[in-house]
Amino acid sequence: xxxxxxxxxxxxxxxxxxxxxxxxxxxxxxxxxxxxxxxxxxxxxxxxxxxxxxxxxxxxxxxxxxxxxxxxxxxxxxxxxxxxxxxxxxxxxxxxxxxxxxxxxxxxxxxxxxxxxxxxxxxxxxxxxxxxxxxxxxxxxxxxxxxxxxxxxxxxxxxxxxxxxxxxxxxxxxxxxxxxxxxxxxxxxxxxxxxxxxxxxxxxxxxxxxxxxxxxxxxxxxxxxxxxxxxxxxxxxxxxxxxxxxxxxxxxxxxxxxxxxxxxxxxxxxxxxxxxxxxxxxxxxxxxxxxxxxxxxxxxxxxxxxxxxxxxxxxxxxxxxxxxxxxxxxxxxxxxxxxxxxxxxxxxxxxxxxxxxxxxxxxxxxxxxxxxxxxxxxxxxxxxxxxxxxxxxxxxxxxxxxxxxxx
Numbered sequence: 526x527x528x529x530x531x532x533x534x535x536x537x538x539x540x541x542x543x544x545x546x547x548x549x550x551x552x553x554x555x556x557x558x559x560x561x562x563x564x565x566x567x568x569x570x571x572x573x574x575x576x577x578x579x580x581x582x583x584x585x586x587x588x589x590x591x592x593x594x595x596x597x598x599x600x601x602x603x604x605x606x607x608x609x610x611x612x613x614x615x616x617x618x619x620x621x622x623x624x625x626x627x628x629x630x631x632x633x634x635x636x637x638x639x640x641x642x643x644x645x646x647x648x649x650x651x652x653x654x655x656x657x658x659x660x661x662x663x664x665x666x667x668x669x670x671x672x673x674x675x676x677x678x679x680x681x682x683x684x685x686x687x688x689x690x691x692x693x694x695x696x697x698x699x700x701x702x703x704x705x706x707x708x709x710x711x712x713x714x715x716x717x718x719x720x721x722x723x724x725x726x727x728x729x730x731x732x733x734x735x736x737x738x739x740x741x742x743x744x745x746x747x748x749x750x751x752x753x754x755x756x757x758x759x760x761x762x763x764x765x766x767x768x769x770x771x772x773x774x775x776x777x778x779x780x781x782x783x784x785x786x787x788x789x790x791x792x793x794x795x796x797x798x799x800x801x802x803x804x805x806x807x808x809x810x811x812x813x814x815x816x817x818x819x820x821x822x823x824x825x826x827x828x829x830x831x832x833x834x835x836x837x838x839x840x841x842x843x844x845x846x847x848x849x850x851x852x853x854x855x856x857x858x859x860x861x862x863x864x865x866x867x868x869x870x871x872x873x874x875x876x877x878x879x880x881x882x883x884x885x886x887x888x889x890x891x892x893x894x895x896x897x898x899x900x901x902x903x904x905x906x907x908x909x910x911x912x913x914x915x916x917x918x919x920x921x922x923x924x925x926x927x928x929x930x931x932x
Contacts, residue, residue: 526795529795529799530795533795533798533799533802536802537798537801537808538805538806538807539601539757539807539808540599540807540808540810540812540880540883541600541601542756542809542880543754543756543757543760543809543810544601544754545601545603545754546599546600546601546603546747547599547600547603547609547610547745547746548597548600548744548745549597549598549613549742549744550591550595550596550597550598550742551596551598551740551741551742551743552595552743553566553567553594553595553738553739553741554594554738554741555738555739562593562594564590564593566738567590567593567594567738568590570590570596570738570740571588571596574588574598574613575588577613578600578609586598586599586600587599587600587601587807596740598613619640619693620638620639620692620693621637621638621642621690621691621692621693622634622635622636622637622690622691622693623635623637623674623678623687623689623690623691624686624687624689624691625677625678630686630687633689633698637674637690638665638670638671638674638690642665642666642667642671643663643664643665643666644664644665644666648661648663648664649661649662649728650662650721650724658716659718659721659723659724660714660715660716660718660724661714661715661724661727662712662714662728663712663713663714663715664711664712665711665712666711668710668711671711671713672707672708672709672711674690675704675706675707675708675713678690678704679704679705679706684703688703689703690703690704692715699727700715700717700718701717702715703716756810760810760813761813763817764817764820767817767820767821768790768794768817771820771821771824772786772787772790775787775790775824775827779827779831779922779923780921780922780923781907781910781922782831782907783831785827785906785907785910786824786827786831786899786903788906789823789827789899789902789903789906790824790827792898793819793820793823793894793898796894796897796898797890797894800890801890806886807883809880809883810880811880811881811884812883812884812886812887813887814884815884815885815888815891816891818888819888819890819891819892819894819895822866822891822892822895823895823898823899825859825862826895826896826899826900827899827903829858829859830851830852830855830859830900830903830904831922832855833851833852833854833855834847834848834850834851834852834922835847835851836851837850837851838922838924838929839924839928839929839930840929840930841929841930844911844916844917844922845911845912856900859896859900860896863892863895863896866892867889867892867893870889873885873888874886874889
């Protein structure tokens with residue numbers, strides 16, 4: 526545990542309230558007024574937002590649909606929050622336009638293609654063989670439609686205003702590529718990007734396509750990086766103080782069983798962190814609160830067991846018989862308490878959202894780990910000590926000789 530703990534702790538993923546970042550709850554309305562909002566449309570919008578976050582290089586974004594018309598976005602470790610929020614919401618409509626039929630020849634009013642016409646994720650950056658110029662390779666779903674568009678625009682001349690297939694993001698021009706050939710296989714390349722970064726950004730925008738919904742911010746929460754770090758430090762400090770006080774109490778009041786409790790509580794803490802690491806779960810402030818609460822519930826299991834053992838010792842039974850009887854009589858009480866708490870946690874997880882679900886999940890995991898460590902492992906260690914003739918005196922359990930009744 527000493528060897529692995531630093532690596533586990535450093536790799537546990539922290540939520541935005543500990544790392545800094547922001548959370549937004551969007552309400553979604555279909556772009557097409559004739560289309561009904563359903564779960565598939567909501568999931569498609571969430572996937573599009575996920576792609577935007579990935580294209581921006583945001584580490585491990587949490588984006589998921591919620592309810593019938595909401596999408597929750599959590600982005601931790603983001604410093605330029607205003608810029609990211611703009612990007613997340615801005616690509617509401619990606620269109621490819623020509624100036625065919627426009628009153629002003631310098632404008633592009635006719636929409637030839639939109640973001641949904643392109644194969645998802647197919648836009649990529651390639652390089653021209655001779656000049657190593659960065660190009661954007663694209664692929665459309667309807668080859669015949671793309672062939673008709675490119676042929677018509679190419680017939681208007683080469684490298685003229687009528688030959689341009691302008692790329693718009695909402696109503697803003699992001700690129701003005703010329704149509705250089707008729708595409709018959711549904712693929713083409715877009716030139717004009719001076720740097721690889723520009724080409725990569727354009728490919729990312731095309732891959733994002735058009736959002737199928739209009740998003741409105743219903744709720745937003747922003748946490749600065751310094752505030753999140755301060756919250757983390759204070760929470761960890763409080764948790765360590767509480768943990769040490771529990772260990773001191775168990776050592777002073779229960780003697781040898783208290784030593785075992787200290788060992789199993791330490792194993793419990795390490796195992797719970799390990800579970801979080803394996804699950805790649807996000808640890809938030811409510812999650813840490815549930816973590817600390819779980820330590821208190823874990824020590825409860827030890828206290829109930831040790832008190833029953835002490836009662837059996839006072840009745841005049843041997844130490845080994847007291848362990849067996851106390852463990853058997855306390856198990857049902859401990860399991861009943863843990864099962865009822867797990868049921869409450871499941872209800873919280875099912876009905877709740879966001880941080881409430883995080884609290885519920887951490888609480889459930891902490892109880893399951895507690896049963897392994899502070900019920901079964903604790904009894905195993907105490908049983909081994911007694912069978913090894915190391916802890917057979919009543920004083921080792923905080924029981925005085927005068928308190929023991931004669932059988």
